[in-house]
Amino acid sequence: MTVLTAAPRSSGPKHKNSSAGRTGDTLRKIARYQPELYTLAAAEALIPYTEDDAQVPVFRSGRFADCYLLHRILFDESERFVLDDRRLRFLFVTAKQTQTPAGVREESYPELWDQYPHAYLRLLSAAKLLYVHRWALTAIERSHPDLLQEATPDELLGMLSAPHQETVKVGLNELHRRFDPEAPDWELLDRLLKDDRPFVLEIARGWIEETVPLWMMDIDRSLRWLQIENAELRELIINLVTANLVHPAEKQLWADRILKLLEDASARNLEGPLRVARWVLLDEMTERLSVEHCLHLIGSESPAVQSLGAAVLAGHSEVFSRLGDEAVFALAEHQTAAVRRAAQSLIVSAESETIENPAVLFALVESEWEDNRALAARLLVERIDWPTAGIEPLLGLLDSNRPDVQKLGQDLVEKYLATTDPGLFANRLTEHSHPHMRRFAMRMVEAYLPDSAVALAAIAEFFKKGLLETWPDRQTKTRMLEFLTKRGEQDRGQAVIAMKILNPVLRTKTQIDFELALASATRLKLAHPDLPSDVNVLREPIP
């Protein structure tokens, strides 16, 4: 129940003391003394009524029996109702006549409605009650068929959200009638673009597509539209602008305007204009923005501005050598993807520099970003002359904590290790702390470790760490024990080292480890009986 249906009980004529009653009286005074305002005032009084104010009709009580003010406006001239003064309720005179008789106008002051009909448009754009819409449409159809042509854009947009389908239809027809592809109503189009209802935006989309050459002539409007909130429409406008912005002179103008927009500190939502600049105005922007200016843009907070700065930077020549590899690396580690892409393109184009000094590639292959790592891996394979590069770069890759980089290193080792110093390589690889690398390191040790006690002693810690690893890695442990045994059996010097490594393992409480270590120690002891060890081999036959 709204305030308009409220009927407080009080002394004297009840309607005089109710707010609805007082409003009715005021309306009558307006009709009498300011008739040109009556219909508008009455329309405003009708607009707040909703379907919730109506009730289920019962016998002589109609749907709007309790809506005092509505009755006063729409049914005051009717002979079908009688006011129940005690309850301030309108009842049908007889339950047999509930429908409006044909050709009869029941509203109060019908002559004023005829004289000032614009209020019908106001009702169609804002009223929530279905009955009011029907009543207004009937009146327009009957007496003012051309009235819709006077509707403002706001009223038309209001009609599109009316609860009555017929009102929506009428509004749409009027919108389409007004649209002229040769001379569109820009104000109306602006209003449509600000609306967030899908079907309204659909109309706007159609109109925009049909009038591209016209609105693109006005750069300010186009830039404004490139900044609209609705992402879908903004995307459409960006695509249309980039597809149609081809004339060089036009491009120059656009570039200047976008730069001006960029300088405007109050400008917001610059993604659209800046994407246009990145996609079709890159040459023009490169002419206007220096490398320093680009770096300044990259240092800004907005990802869109950073992206433009990066894209323009990549367009400049000799940037890699001017900035140096550390600065380019810093750009490549930027959190904005467009900045990273620009830095990547700088690295790709700096072929001679990266061949001469591949430090940036080695740094990039360790990047947090997958795209950086993938590029660096590709360039490392292509640009490094691995057969002559020595073992340091290979170790650099294998030292990584990232399994994918380690894998790259392993692949390169398989290919090029024969051309380097594999013994030294195996020795250094054993210092790797990553568990994934232990198995690979063991393979290298088996294949390339020099056959000497000094070489074995140098990597004793590697074996200790492998054999005293709390995570189970049976394969590596077995291979280590086998390797130590074989080396120990070959000469006494290596046997001493192997036995030193095995001694603590012989005290392990893990049964398999203990048995394997014991077997190895026994074999060593059999090969070198005088070897100092915790194990004593009894040569007496078992009885």
Added chain:
Amino acid sequence: MILHTQYAGRSVITSTLSRSRVQFATNRLREPAYFEGTLGQPITFRDALAALYQVVVSDHKYRPRDRVEFKAWLEKQDREFLAGLGVQSAEAKQRLEQLEARRAELEAQRQKRLAPFYQARRRYFDFAYTNQYEQYLILDPVITVHPDEVSFEAFSKDESTYARLSAKYPLFDEVREFSCGTTNIDFSIRLHHELERMRTYRQTRFEINPAGFSVAHASSDGTCEAVHREKKIDLPDSWLKGFLQVHGVMSMSLTHVSLAPVDLFNICRSLRRRKAKISPRSLRYEFQPGKQPWVVLEPWDQIIPLTGAEVYEGPKPHSIRTWGRDRLQVLARMLPIAKKIDVYLAGYGLPSFYVLDLGGVMFTLGLSGWTDNDWTGGASFDLLTRQQDVKADELMTIYESLRETRYASDEELSLRTGLPREKCRSAASHLCGAGRGMVDLVSGTYRHRDLFSSPFTLKDAQKAVSQQAEDQNPDAKAARHIFEKGDARLIARRPVSTGYKLSGNVKGSDGQRVRPLLSVDSDSRIIEATCTCQKFKHSKLTQGPCEHMLALRLLHMQLLEE
């Protein structure tokens, strides 16, 4: 308390193909401690720092699993089951099954279509979590530069584990310059990963300085300005108190056992291989006269002999149980390179310390009585020790002396200050409790370490000596009351090689008479104790000594003085 740290740069490790440079950025808001040297054994240092990191991020506290999703699934199953009961006809049931199958199929398709989105979201959450974690949750280690070592101290996230890594100067091939002091260092997950790249074949420069690895950026006026990284961590009071308590426990009389590294390896390996599903999940150290001690892993009763331990020479067998043994796993990585391990046990359910000698690097791991019990939970175990009354000016004298020498034994402190040795020990213990010093278990010395940036004043000293544990603890107060009322009686007092054995009869504050038995050393520190009271029956000494034991000790002390 909000811990505010500010770093001029980041701690980083820069590795080129031939050399590495470890730069630790220190807190600019603390005294400018710095150090510069070249590491001689980078691998040892690397493994020790990795273990320290494991301690910093470890969190063993039990948290019940979040079962919201499971409960929602269960409710859905119930609804479907009830809906199925209402469907009677075979045709309808078949149709229902078809629809269910179709829905499952569509759901699978939806999951497949959204998989890249979910993956990207998970990566983003991981990224955000890591950053937030570093920013607000990782408690940066405290670093102290001493004249003979650089030490790092840290607490685990669950505040139950304390770790101290001390790198002795012989570990360094060259020590260029240093300035003694205490500060925080910037410590991040990325730094931990970079530490793994330290190698012996790369010369490793080690630097601790306020600048760290500075990143400069151009300001609007064209000049360069350094980027300061700030961290504001809501430091729990318990963390701070824990720091103070650790050194209080270290100054207690502790049972010492030496282990061979393989012994601890056997313990860690066994614990990793299987999970105890029933109680007790303790590590029990068994001592039998004339035998090497051994460890029993409960509940399996698996015996691990301690091959590195000396034969126990005590008069009678006893055992010490400790809990939260999974925390020992952080030591696993260092076991292959450890030369020797010393274990210090405070008693049944009380803290324990594991000191690993890595050759140039000493790693001390302090474990609270059990995982859910942080260091402050059993705060009253400092009542086991007995501190002499120390005046504020005496405390200041000891503090200044320690600050000057940076580290000293109680004997050295006594010589320098002219105060009795026992008083020096009590004063040093007070300083540890006030965060102005620490105990070095390895060398048996006290070290100067200002945990707080504010200077130590006479007012602080007065506060430190007035806040004696006996004044704060209700058991200690009750004991004093019992003693003064004359409700404590000494039945037997027998001198033994370690001190005295006491037997008494005490009427507690609840009116019940109980029989406490104490074994105290010559300084009246409680070594062993039992009582027939409810508190002891319930929690042994894990909550500290009961009022009856303390009352009996007071009586004993009075007799000593007489």
